[in-house]
Amino acid sequence: MDAFLAYLAAQGDRLFASTLEHATIVLISVALATVIGVTIGVLTYRTGAPRRMALRVTGIFLTIPSFALFGLLVPFLGLGTTPAIVALVMYGLLPIVRNTIVGLRSVDPAVVESAQGMGMGRYRRLLRIELPLSWPVIITGVRVAAVITVGIAAIAAVVNGPGLGKDIFRALARFGSPNSVPQVLSAILGIIIIAITIDLVFVLIARFTTSRGIRA
Amino acid sequence: MPDMTTMQTTNGAEPMIRLQELTKVFPGQKNPAVESLDMDIPAGEIVILVGPSGCGKTTTMRLINRLIEPTSGHIILEGEDVTKVNPDKLRRRIGYVIQQVGLFPHQTIADNIATVPKMLGWDSKRIRARVDELLALVGLDPSQYRNRYPKQLSGGQRQRAGVARALSADPPVMLMDEPFGAIDPITRDRLQNEFLRLQETIRKTIVFVTHDIDEAIKMGDRIAILREGSRIAQYDTPARILSAPADDFVADFVGHGASLKRLNLSRVRDVELVDWPTAGLESSPAEVLAALRGSDKGAVLILDGGRRPTRWVTGRELGRADQPIAELGHPAEAIVQRHTTLGDALNEMLTSRVGCAIVVDESGAYLGTVDFATVSAEIQTMRQDARDRSRAEADEIHGSSARNG
Ligand SMILES: Nc1ncnc2c1ncn2[C@@H]1O[C@H](COP(=O)(O)OP(=O)(O)O)[C@@H](O)[C@H]1O
Ligand SMILES: [Mg+2]
Numbered sequence: 198m199d200a201f202l203a204y205l206a207a208q209g210d211r212l213f214a215s216t217l218e219h220a221t222i223v224l225i226s227v228a229l230a231t232v233i234g235v236t237i238g239v240l241t242y243r244t245g246a247p248r249r250m251a252l253r254v255t256g257i258f259l260t261i262p263s264f265a266l267f268g269l270l271v272p273f274l275g276l277g278t279t280p281a282i283v284a285l286v287m288y289g290l291l292p293i294v295r296n297t298i299v300g301l302r303s304v305d306p307a308v309v310e311s312a313q314g315m316g317m318g319r320y321r322r323l324l325r326i327e328l329p330l331s332w333p334v335i336i337t338g339v340r341v342a343a344v345i346t347v348g349i350a351a352i353a354a355v356v357n358g359p360g361l362g363k364d365i366f367r368a369l370a371r372f373g374s375p376n377s378v379p380q381v382l383s384a385i386l387g388i389i390i391i392a393i394t395i396d397l398v399f400v401l402i403a404r405f406t407t408s409r410g411i412r413a
Numbered sequence: 414m415p416d417m418t419t420m421q422t423t424n425g426a427e428p429m430i431r432l433q434e435l436t437k438v439f440p441g442q443k444n445p446a447v448e449s450l451d452m453d454i455p456a457g458e459i460v461i462l463v464g465p466s467g468c469g470k471t472t473t474m475r476l477i478n479r480l481i482e483p484t485s486g487h488i489i490l491e492g493e494d495v496t497k498v499n500p501d502k503l504r505r506r507i508g509y510v511i512q513q514v515g516l517f518p519h520q521t522i523a524d525n526i527a528t529v530p531k532m533l534g535w536d537s538k539r540i541r542a543r544v545d546e547l548l549a550l551v552g553l554d555p556s557q558y559r560n561r562y563p564k565q566l567s568g569g570q571r572q573r574a575g576v577a578r579a580l581s582a583d584p585p586v587m588l589m590d591e592p593f594g595a596i597d598p599i600t601r602d603r604l605q606n607e608f609l610r611l612q613e614t615i616r617k618t619i620v621f622v623t624h625d626i627d628e629a630i631k632m633g634d635r636i637a638i639l640r641e642g643s644r645i646a647q648y649d650t651p652a653r654i655l656s657a658p659a660d661d662f663v664a665d666f667v668g669h670g671a672s673l674k675r676l677n678l679s680r681v682r683d684v685e686l687v688d689w690p691t692a693g694l695e696s697s698p699a700e701v702l703a704a705l706r707g708s709d710k711g712a713v714l715i716l717d718g719g720r721r722p723t724r725w726v727t728g729r730e731l732g733r734a735d736q737p738i739a740e741l742g743h744p745a746e747a748i749v750q751r752h753t754t755l756g757d758a759l760n761e762m763l764t765s766r767v768g769c770a771i772v773v774d775e776s777g778a779y780l781g782t783v784d785f786a787t788v789s790a791e792i793q794t795m796r797q798d799a800r801d802r803s804r805a806e807a808d809e810i811h812g813s814s815a816r817n818g
Contacts, residue, residue, distance in 0.1 A: 311515030314480055314588075315529050315578075316504035329519050408519035410562030 204379035212364070216387040219360030223350050223391065226282050227343045230289030234342075235335060237290070238297025239323065248298060255291040263288070263352045271356055281350070281358030288349050289342035296338025300331025333407050340399035347392045351384070361387045427492055428453035429586060429618040430477065435486035437472055446472040448642035449486070456585075459612060459619040461633035463626060464666070469643030470622040474588050477620065478507045491585065505529050508579030508587035508617070512594045514571045516563040522548070522574050523559040529582040547577040550614075552607060569600040576608070580615065590622045602757070605631060610752055626667055630655065631677050631754060638663050652678050656798075675795050676756035676788065681749055681772055684791055686781025689714050689769070694723065694739055701738060702731050712767055714745060720778035722748060722771045748773055749783070755791055758783050 205212070234255075241247040258266075266287065270280035304327050312326045328335075354362030361384040368380035404412070431454070437447040446469045454460045462470045475481040477488060479500040487496045495503050516525050523544045530540045545555040551573040563571055572592060579587055593601040609632065612619065623629055629636050630651045637648040640662060647659040655675050658664040667674070690704040690713045705713050705728050713731075715724040715738055726742035747765035749758045749772055761770040762785065769784035 305513070305515070305518075307511060307513035307515040308517060309515075310480070311509065311511060311575075312517070312528075314478060314504055314509035314511070316501040316532060317528070318501045321532075326517060330517075408562075410519045410521070410564060 200376070201379040201382055204376055205383055208380075208383070212383055212387060215359075215361050215364060215384070216391060219347075219350055219362075219387065220391050220395075222278065222281060222285065222353065222358065222360055223343060223346050223395070226285035226346055226350070227289055227339060229282065230286045230293055230342055230346075231339050233286065234290045234293030234338070235297050238294050238301065238335075239328075242298045242301040251294055252291075252298070255287075255294045258287040259291045261287075263349050264355060267352060267356045267358075276357040278358055280356045281353035281360075284353070284356075285346045285350055289346050292338040292341040292345070293335070294338075296334045296341075297331070300334030300338075301327055303334070304330045329408065330411065333403060333411065336399065336403045336406065340396065340403070343395045343399065344392055347388060347395060351388060426455065428489075429456040429491060430454040430620070431487075431489040432473075432477070433487040433489065435473075435476055435488065436484045437469075437476055437481060438484045445484070445642055447476060447483075448644055450643050450645070452637065452645065452648065454618060454620060455635070456618050457616045458634040459621055459632055461629040461636045462620065462622045462639055463624065463629040463636060464639035464643075464646075465641075466624055468639045468641050470624070470639060471590055473639075473643045474590050474620060474622050477586075478504050478509060478588060480504075505532060505582060506584050506586070508581075508584045510572075510575050510579045510587065510589040510592045512591040514563075514575040516571055516574060516578070518563050521560050521562060522553075522566070525563070525574065526578045526581050528578065533582055543581065544577075547580055548574075550580070550611065551577045553577070568596055569604055572596060572604060573607075576611075580617075585618055587617050587619045589619060591624070592621070593628070594623070594625075606750075606752065608632070613752075627674065627677070630674055638666055656795075673756065676759060676792065677754040679755045679791055679795070680751065681753045681755065681758055681770075681783055682751040684755065684783060684787050686772055687769065687784050687787060688781055691716050691779065692738070694718070696738060698731055698738070701726060702728070705731070712742070714771070714779065715739075715742070716779055719776065721776075722773065722779050725767050745771055747771060748777075750774070751780070755783070755788055759785075759788050762788075 237251050237255075241251045261269075263284070266284050267280060270283055274280040274283060308326060308330070309322065312322050317325065350358075350360050351362035351365055353360060354366045364380050364384040368377040368384070371377055430452075432450050432452040435447060435450040435452075436445050438445045450473060462473060464470055472481060476483050479488070479495075483496065487494055489495070490503075490506070516522075517528075523541075526544045526547055527540045530543060535543070544559060548555040548558055553570060553573055558566070558570070558574075563574070566574060576592070579589075593604050596604060605628065621632055623632075633651050635649065636651055636654050638646045638654065640646050646666075647654060647663045649657075649659075652675070654663065655667060655678070658667055688708075689710050690708040692701045692704045692713050692715055694715055694717050696704075696715075701713050701715075705711075712725045712727045714722055715726060717723050722745035724739070724742045724745055726738065730742050743766060747761040747770040749761055749770045751772060751774070753761075753770075753772075758770045762768060762783070769782040771782050772780045774780055
């Protein structure tokens with residue numbers, strides 16, 4: 198325990214920087230996954246075949262072991278941040294696509310019919326009525342995606358990606374040497390802190406971006 | 414009372430809506446849901462589409478605002494063929510109210526009502542004024558309701574907000590699909606009455622779908638009784654539907670008790686009111702007694718300062734009166750208004766110990782009463798009218814001799 202605290206004291210600045218890096222890559226990936234995932238959801242929620250296809254494909258992404266996926270991307274994207282972000286986006290898609298589809302499909306048909314009956318066109322209906330009403334479900338999907346990617350982002354170090362994964366891999370590479378255990382522990386601590394923070398932030402975002410009329 | 418002489422077709426004035434050979438065949442179905450429907454809907458009237466479930470009422474209504482595109486035929490609105498125009502622009506000219514109301518739950522009542530005016534680009538000041546005007550019109554206090562969300566309203570209040578929303582851009586036409594169908598009977602009755610009163614001021618052309626013949630008779634200036642495929646069995650005034658059903662299908666649909674139903678065609682304002690002796694709350698027992706003696710009735714109606722009925726006091730109760738007038742007798746019940754139908758007034762009367770319904774004006778002030786004798790006389794008159802009319806028709810048919818009656 199003393200060794201751990203001593204490590205934190207000595208390496209605090211560097212750890213803080215890695216943690217920020219880690220959080221940043223997660224947020225960028227989740228932002229991209231949200232844009233792509235919501236778009237896929239909006240385009241496919243009405244028709245059976247495309248909808249099942251979207252869910253199946255994004256579902257398969259999530260089952261690919263992360264080491265393998267990061268490795269598979271290297272021949273195409275090289276090393277560094279790019280393959281890391283691409284892999285994280287792929288992992289984040291399923292919860293976002295699924296919740297977008299579920300959310301849009303659970304909007305009361307009478308509400309959509311009355312909007313259409315008042316002369317709201319397709320886009321206006323989507324932007325003003327359907328998306329705001331499914332927003333609580335969609336934002337929950339985004340939150341799940343973020344929490345999933347925080348953990349997986351640590352593996353991004355295999356492709357030389359940024360973040361706390363580097364600390365873990367470096368420590369594992371010279372396991373047994375002094376400080377290797379405190380180094381792994383501090384990286385894990387950083388990941389847990391990021392995960393909890395993101396979770397809390399999303400709960401707050403969901404609360405403040407959901408209309409009072411549909412808040413539970 | 415609707416004009417009994419109005420005939421099937423609207424002669425003269427151009428109809429607000431004309432449906433021409435309107436047909437809808439849903440993909441994969443053999444029988445059309447709406448089959449070659451021809452119908453004129455006159456301006457400023459409530460036209461009811463009524464018929465058994467699945468006969469095509471909703472489909473017909475949704476063809477008018479093109480939520481369903483017709484397979485063939487034409488929709489003419491105010492003389493213009495709108496079968497092919499931009500449907501969103503068309504719908505902004507047609508109010509639409511459905512049974513589930515469909516208020517936007519994430520928007521306040523004011524924002525809900527402002528939907529169409531916003532799309533039409535009204536400025537915010539005009540929108541705000543319009544929202545408050547409409548809320549007041551449908552009986553929702555603007556200061557109390559404009560910033561509420563739909564979930565903070567009762568079912569009846571939501572329905573009113575839905576009507577306000579449909580009226581927002583002052584469309585000439587309103588389509589209403591079983592608007593009161595999901596509301597409890599007591600509230601439904603109130604909403605129907607309110608809506609009829611509202612229609613007296615707004616004078617919209619209204620197409621109103623229901624499967625309830627009683628609602629049809631109460632609400633309609635004209636009723637189209639539809640059978641399968643939205644084919645018209647009879648399109649006529651309520652009075653003629655009741656007194657001269659075109660065939661067995663219509664007669665069956667209207668059902669028994671047609672003469673009781675006809676009571677819903679007459680309103681309290683159509684009959685002569687009966688006066689009862691009245692006295693103020695502050696009157697002395699002697700004054701009340703004098704009022705009683707001056708009439709042939711057995712009770713005196715006590716009115717408050719605003720001439721609103723408060724209690725009935727009988728002669729016997731006056732006899733042992735050392736109490737103030739306000740505590741004598743029993744409360745005045747069975748209070749109706751001038752636009753109440755005689756059928757409803759009769760119902761009220763049955764709950765009254767005095768055997769009459771008290772008629773009041775908008776402020777609640779006493780006007781007179783309706784009693785059993787009045788209602789009974791009205792039924793006699795209607796029967797006589799119906800007999801005279803069918804005799805006249807029979808003469809006409811024999812006279813023209815071209816048709817076999
Ligand atoms: N969207 C639709 N697709 C296929 N068939 C429909 C659709 N809407 C209504 N129908 C059919 O058309 C007929 C008339 O339905 P509807 O107009 O809803 O009747 P009503 O409102 O009088 O109860 C029914 O047989 C119904 O099954
Ligand atoms: Mg229907």
